[in-house]
Amino acid sequence: MRDLVFVHGRAQQHKDSMALKDEWISAWADGLKKNGLSVPLPHSQIHFPYYGDTLDQLVAGKSPEDAAKIVVRGVAPGAGGELSLEEKAFIEAVLLESVEHFEKDPEGAIQRALPPGAIIEKGVLNWGWVQAILEVLDKHVPSASGMSVALATRDVYQYLTNDVTRTVIDTGTASAIPENKEAVVVSHSLGTVVAYNVLRQNSQKQRWKVPLFVTLGSPLAVAVIKQKLAGIKPLGFPANVAAWFNAMDERDVVSLYPLDKENFPLTPAIDNNTDVHNGTSNAHGISGYLGDKVVAKRIYDAVIAEA
Template sequence: MTAELVLIHGRSQHDRNPAELEQQWISSLKKGLAASSLELCLPDDKIHFVYYGDTLADLVAGVKPGTIADVIIKGEGDQNEAEKQFQAAIVEELRQQIGISDDEVKECLSVESVEMGALNRRWVQAILEAIDHHVPGASGLSLALFTRDVYQYLRNPGIRDAIENGVRRAIKPGVPAVVVGHSLGSVVAYNVLKREGNHGGWSIPLLVTLGSPLAVGAIRQALTPNHFPESVSSWFNAMDDDDVVSLYPLDQKHFPLDREIENHTGVDNWTKDKHGIEGYLGDPIVARKIHEVCCT
């Protein structure tokens, strides 16, 4: 069976040229395939890159709807209390999972005494600074921006619809498509397919999630009820154990669904933060998995 390929990027892609970004993805995938002496068989018109970077940046920044960049398919205001709690819950879970101690956080506090706890803003800021100091390649600022964007996607219907419209336009009813989502893009892919894939007439022989934060507690809870998307035949998840965004495999312990997800936790993502798309698509196992469905 052959299938089209739908690619959904993560956050921090605003002001990027969509065509160049798409070529970066495709080039990385080709490198991963070359390691197994394989080639990408799909012509350009069978590859659909869902670009929403400018749309997300404009919406989060509060730009008027009439000036929002359109979602392209090729082939900070102040936080409210709910957003603060969402970010704090994720940051505290990251701290505990990657093993940053209370004392290491206290070293980063700008005041002598502050109550510990995820809902204390200064404590959260100190955790982000401690991540900068103690986790090679990780950026506290990037994680803070990531949690903001995920929150806005999950909680703001206008932002969610603007992003998801691009996915809806990329997947054709009745036409098999392998969907690949990276980082925030994996959240978008799962959420859309879970809600709309079946009645949309979509046929997804393979869903691939890369560096996915779906199993992080606050994100998993925000997406409930969770179930394996009916339109998806199989789901393959890949992560680097040192990628602090993905944090957990999508297994029955961390992301229990009514069907199993195949997890590949042995990715050696060579990018600085262990989260870059080049390091994921360049992994030979990831590349072969996509090739198996798209090209055979």
């Protein structure tokens, strides 16, 4: 029986990591029930690197020494922080790409969302313009707050541009992946960016064997995110990964595109499932992905396969 590693996404600060791990396992169990199956391995073989509070504190400007240490199970206080101009520009780029994904006339849609008679210059320094972008996004997924997308991209920005933050997060995440033993790695949202970077950066350094890498609700194909990743290291299929399965709900405002040859071309090709109907309020929640019948079975088959 192979081990399983879950890598969580953003906005997980101030949570009990053990309870969070149990939520993921419970969601997967729900998906397995739809297949007439149950969780096939003990919780001790399911690893859950928790970096929520650490990322929250590092984003707020704390030093690695002051920020909470990443542990497979642990909790620590978090903090807030102001956005820099560079962060705002990054956020606007992601938000605009989201609007372009949903709207044939994105600029027209944003202008129509502005108050009647308002003349507002484009750009991140104009909150009215940003609010209009968020309003357009909320029309497509009403319960998915556009601001949540903006906050998500802030976390991604800090991870992709701050070497110290990235090193701390990567080191903690890597510690949960067993060496000399096969392990299926399942990641969600920002966690897909972290897991992908950790796997590709350590492909020659760690003795990892990943028969299946799963990405759920992944923003990896968003242009500005892809560009930042390529700046760290050229994009490539992790050498320690045998197969990659990506699943998304087309209504998910974080996961805009499948990881296919047009949007995230790698060799070998990534297997994409775009038919997920995520039942969470914003079509992005982890329970909606792990609870999907096809996704749950794909993970199960990889875990029980003979090493």
